[in-house]
Amino acid sequence: xxxxxxxxxxxxxxxxxxxxxxxxxxxxxxxxxxxxxxxxxxxxxxxxxxxxxxxxxxxxxxxxxxxxxxxxxxxxxxxxxxxxxxxxxxxxxxxxxxxxxxxxxxxxxxxxxxxxxxxxxxxxxxxxxxxxxxxxxxxxxxxxxxxxxxxxxxxxxxxxxxxxxxxxxxxxxxxxxxxxxxxxxxxxxxxxxxxxxxxxxxxxxxxxxxxxxxxxxxxxxxxxxxxxxxxxxxxxxxxxxxxxxxxxxxxxxxxxxxxxxxxxxxxxxxxxxxxxxxxxxxxxxxxxxxxxxxxxxxxxxxxxxxxxxxxxxxxxxxxxxxxxxxxxxxxxxxxxxxxxxxxxxxxxxxxxxxxxxxxxxxxxxxxxxxxxxxxxxxxxxxxxxxxxxxxxxxxxxxxxxxxxxxxxxxxxxx
Amino acid sequence: xxxxxxxxxxxxxxxxxxxxxxxxxxxxxxxxxxxxxxxxxxxxxxxxxxxxxxxxxxxxxxxxxxxxxxxxxxxxxxxxxxxxxxxxxxxxxxxxxxxxxxxxxxxxxxxxxxxxxxxxxxxxxxxxxxxxxxxxxxxxxxxxxxxxxxxxxxxxxxxxxxxxxxxxxxxxxxxxxxxxxxxxxxxxxxxxxxxxxxxxxxxxxxxxxxxxxxxxxxxxxxxxxxxxxxxxxxxx
Numbered sequence: 001x002x003x004x005x006x007x008x009x010x011x012x013x014x015x016x017x018x019x020x021x022x023x024x025x026x027x028x029x030x031x032x033x034x035x036x037x038x039x040x041x042x043x044x045x046x047x048x049x050x051x052x053x054x055x056x057x058x059x060x061x062x063x064x065x066x067x068x069x070x071x072x073x074x075x076x077x078x079x080x081x082x083x084x085x086x087x088x089x090x091x092x093x094x095x096x097x098x099x100x101x102x103x104x105x106x107x108x109x110x111x112x113x114x115x116x117x118x119x120x121x122x123x124x125x126x127x128x129x130x131x132x133x134x135x136x137x138x139x140x141x142x143x144x145x146x147x148x149x150x151x152x153x154x155x156x157x158x159x160x161x162x163x164x165x166x167x168x169x170x171x172x173x174x175x176x177x178x179x180x181x182x183x184x185x186x187x188x189x190x191x192x193x194x195x196x197x198x199x200x201x202x203x204x205x206x207x208x209x210x211x212x213x214x215x216x217x218x219x220x221x222x223x224x225x226x227x228x229x230x231x232x233x234x235x236x237x238x239x240x241x242x243x244x245x246x247x248x249x250x251x252x253x254x255x256x257x258x259x260x261x262x263x264x265x266x267x268x269x270x271x272x273x274x275x276x277x278x279x280x281x282x283x284x285x286x287x288x289x290x291x292x293x294x295x296x297x298x299x300x301x302x303x304x305x306x307x308x309x310x311x312x313x314x315x316x317x318x319x320x321x322x323x324x325x326x327x328x329x330x331x332x333x334x335x336x337x338x339x340x341x342x343x344x345x346x347x348x349x350x351x352x353x354x355x356x357x358x359x360x361x362x363x364x365x366x367x368x369x370x371x372x373x374x375x376x377x378x379x380x381x382x383x384x385x386x387x388x389x390x391x392x393x394x395x396x397x398x399x400x401x402x403x404x405x406x407x408x409x410x411x412x413x414x
Numbered sequence: 415x416x417x418x419x420x421x422x423x424x425x426x427x428x429x430x431x432x433x434x435x436x437x438x439x440x441x442x443x444x445x446x447x448x449x450x451x452x453x454x455x456x457x458x459x460x461x462x463x464x465x466x467x468x469x470x471x472x473x474x475x476x477x478x479x480x481x482x483x484x485x486x487x488x489x490x491x492x493x494x495x496x497x498x499x500x501x502x503x504x505x506x507x508x509x510x511x512x513x514x515x516x517x518x519x520x521x522x523x524x525x526x527x528x529x530x531x532x533x534x535x536x537x538x539x540x541x542x543x544x545x546x547x548x549x550x551x552x553x554x555x556x557x558x559x560x561x562x563x564x565x566x567x568x569x570x571x572x573x574x575x576x577x578x579x580x581x582x583x584x585x586x587x588x589x590x591x592x593x594x595x596x597x598x599x600x601x602x603x604x605x606x607x608x609x610x611x612x613x614x615x616x617x618x619x620x621x622x623x624x625x626x627x628x629x630x631x632x633x634x635x636x637x638x639x640x641x642x643x644x645x646x647x648x649x650x
Contacts, residue, residue, distance in 0.1 A: 318518045321518075322507065322579070323535040325499070325500045325503040326499060407479045408480050411518075
């Protein structure tokens with residue numbers, strides 16, 4: 001029986017039982033839908049991450065004692081043994097690195113601020129050098145001025161505050177500049193307000209206060225390790241700048257040739273790497289889940305095809321009496337099985353598109369970002385290919401049962 | 415058992431010592447026990463017998479739905495009794511036109527699609543198929559009903575569609591199993607008149623029946639009893 005005929009017969013048979021056909025392909029629908037949706041959403045998240053990471057500055061890096069990402073307690077103990085980085089090291093790196101446009105420093109502390117009766121907790125207090133605001137992702141001013149070298153030389157108790165503090169302490173248009181607030185019991189005067197940047201993964205980026213690094217050392221002692229922040233002159237010189245900074249630091253530490261660094265150089269890349277390895281894990285889980293649901297879906301299709309064959313035993317007998325060979329009957333039921341499965345795959349693609357659009361909108365709302373998760377053409381091709389394969393394999397047994405029916409017996413049935 | 419058949423231009427069917435034995439557990443059931451007969455082109459034969467006489471079994475053998483356990487069956491010069499599945503299917507497609515008691519039409523297909531089914535399995539191209547099927551339906555006076563589905567047709571009309579389907583490949587023999595069994599007597603008469611007309615058009619017709627009225631229309635009656643031919647009489 002020519003292929004086109006088989007397709008016609010299959011389609012008419014499936015349409016005769018629309019609800020049953022739909023329920024049959026549910027497993028395949030879910031499997032296909034989930035794999036496409038997860039891939040689409042993960043790609044969207046990837047883009048979101050790299051956009052955000054890019055915001056951290058495409059040509060800046062930090063030289064610090066502890067690495068950004070620590071994966072075990074043992075590692076933390078090891079890293080903690082390293083020598084701390086001091087203010088003098090900053091000048092050293094600056095002199096040793098001519099691919100570096102700016103070399104500054106930052107030292108962080110998590111504390112709180114108070115104004116009147118209002119307290120702002122989880123405040124990121126940062127002691128900075130004058131050039132810190134020009135390194136990495138630029139933070140413009142909403143009001144007032146940046147810290148200047150004179151502030152640092154004199155260790156003045158002044159601060160540039162993040163926008164969250166304005167919302168907490170000076171709502172409704174009250175002028176923040178010149179006001180005195182308490183940072184961890186220390187009074188400081190507000191000289192500037194940084195522009196609002198919003199949240200990343202739910203973390204506010206505006207809950208901070210910049211104070212001169214010298215002032216920081218007065219408040220919190222000079223025992224902490226500082227983070228050297230470097231801005232390379234250009235993207236081309238990004239690698240070179242890291243190398244030069246590394247060499248400068250190694251010389252300073254009198255490191256032996258071949259010995260590992262006793263400090264870390266961190267770029268946005270390490271976050272991306274961690275993210276990539278996390279998404280690898282997600283992909284693997286998704287593949288497993290999809291494989292299982294496709295297996296289940298295939299079994300369901302096979303069962304329904306067996307039922308269909310049993311229902312149509314007499315019809316098969318008639319077809320054989322009219323001249324259908326085994327392979328004609330085989331082809332007819334295989335085509336029906338494949339069409340059923342591909343129908344499920346097609347619904348899965350639609351389901352994935354709907355699901356990832358909806359989820360993208362929800363996530364975009366939470367993370368206040370443009371979050372489009374498009375369904376890729378290759379994913380569609382894979383979905384169609386995989387469901388065809390499932391349909392073929394699932395239909396093989398029922399189709400061969402149908403083809404093997406004895407025409408005399410078949411005509412007698414029902 | 416015979417060796418190669420003698421090419422006899424007249425005899426369309428040559429059945430020699432046909433046996434059909436079934437294994438029922440430890441017992442052997444002989445549905446046919448050495449049936450021998452010939453049928454010439456253009457004959458109108460009725461095969462009669464009570465239930466258990468083996469007439470259904472014989473019909474299955476004549477229609478190439480089944481092969482004999484012993485004996486030879488030559489149809490239109492071909493030794494069918496030795497053929498494999500695919501060859502038998504081809505023979506059924508080209509040489510046999512079945513008409514069943516319960517019509518056996520595909521319920522979801524139109525009359526036209528039902529009639530074209532043997533042509534589909536013969537690999538005929540679409541346009542030719544539709545034209546041929548249409549002509550067959552016109553031959554049984556259903557030219558105006560080609561788009562109807564079986565549930566939109568009366569019993570008599572359904573049987574006509576089945577007959578058109580049986581004729582569409584221009585087979586050697588029309589093989590009908592109780593063709594009027596599911597019809598009222600008036601419609602039954604109608605159908606038998608149609609068979610008569612087809613016989614006049616030189617078709618070879620074999621009807622298996624247990625009804626005497628039906629057998630009366632044929633020109634030759636073969637009686638079966640207990641798997642053997644009891645009598646084989648031509649009308650004068």
